[in-house]
Amino acid sequence: MRGEADRAVAMEAETGALDEAAVHAVLARALLDGRIPAGTKLGEHFLAEIFGVSRERVRKVLHRLGHERLITVEKNRGAFAIAPDLEEARTVYEARRILEGGIVGHLATALDDAGEARLAAHIAAEEAAMAAGDRFTSIRLSAEFHTILADLTGNPLIRRQMQELVARTMMLVAFFEPDTSVACQCAEHRAVFRALGGRSRAQAVRAMTTHLSLVETRLRPRVCEAVPPPLDEVLRDALALWRTRNGPAARPDPARRPSGLAS
Structure with missing residues (x-):
């Protein structure tokens, strides 16, 4: 586990990866745009691959989003897109x-x-x-x-x-x-x-x-898409929009799709 964390930190240093504020901004936009269906699991490993950052960095962002009530963080289960009542x-x-x-x-x-x-x-x-x-x-x-x-x-x-x-x-x-x-x-x-x-x-x-x-x-219930787009597609779109508006400060842009949609 320690070796994995060290490699992730080294990767961030080499690539100029997104900082926590940027990862938070991208996820918050996708959530507040209603593009992530309620109940979707936000796995740390999956998000770390999408953003090219360590799981520790992702974990901090998820806890912040949970504190802001944009997601729910459940002990021993993970983080999930909130279902507004x-x-x-x-x-x-x-x-x-x-x-x-x-x-x-x-x-x-x-x-x-x-x-x-x-x-x-x-x-x-x-x-x-x-x-x-x-x-x-x-x-x-x-x-x-x-x-x-x-x-x-x-x-x-x-x-x-x-x-x-x-x-x-x-x-x-x-x-x-x-x-x-x-x-x-x-x-x-x-x-x-x-x-x-x-x-x-x-x-x-x-x-x-x-x-x-x-x-x-x-406030009225919205008509949702019958088949929402894959989470990685939603987040890559949100990340591309963030880069467009904030310049090239945050690189990496992994070309391949993560191996799993949840962890």
């Missing part, structure tokens, strides 16, 4: 309306110029992702809008609670919200921002609770 949406969005109504109500009178500028820049980034048709980035930035609001309260307890609730809804949005709703999300975030800029507590609370309720009502 649409029935959970009502409970989670109710909790978010209660918490985030309080957050924006507080910020309506506490938001400073720096915080307002931070939100304005973030909404501009959301609109740019929408214009580019980048669903993955749009979902990520949409989630970040809410965690930024929590961060602006300066309260670490609120920040942790918000991160937990946002993590619970990211896969719900990825799987069940129509692609066409990206524009709605941006417009609704801008409405919250305008209310905060106007220092109107009532309008900010109303804009936020309306936004979260609309997101919840837009």
Whole structure:
């Protein structure tokens, strides 16, 4: 085992392999694009071959994805693509309306110029992702809008609670919200921002609770492909897209298909 790990580390050094952040980005995109069917096993050996990195590096990425609730990691069984529960949406969005109504109500009178500028820049980034048709980035930035609001309260307890609730809804949005709703999300975030800029507590609370309720009502089961593409094909496509957008910093690109689809 030790010899195998040493060889993998040597291979990474020689080839300029993907780092953990890049492997995470590729897997997260494939998951949030809904391209990996629920329940698919994400074997360490298989992923290590796809990305040309050590199993230890893959294991760290899988644990991070598990912490972010993008996958499930089961002791003695491995990692699996998560199966979002649409029935959970009502409970989670109710909790978010209660918490985030309080957050924006507080910020309506506490938001400073720096915080307002931070939100304005973030909404501009959301609109740019929408214009580019980048669903993955749009979902990520949409989630970040809410965690930024929590961060602006300066309260670490609120920040942790918000991160937990946002993590619970990211896969719900990825799987069940129509692609066409990206524009709605941006417009609704801008409405919250305008209310905060106007220092109107009532309008900010109303804009936020309306936004979260609309997101919840837009969640609908999707019609899935009868035969999803092989996992290695999905990941190679995601990896190629990542390289296109991030340059040639990460090499290797194994030409052969891994010997097994699970470990």
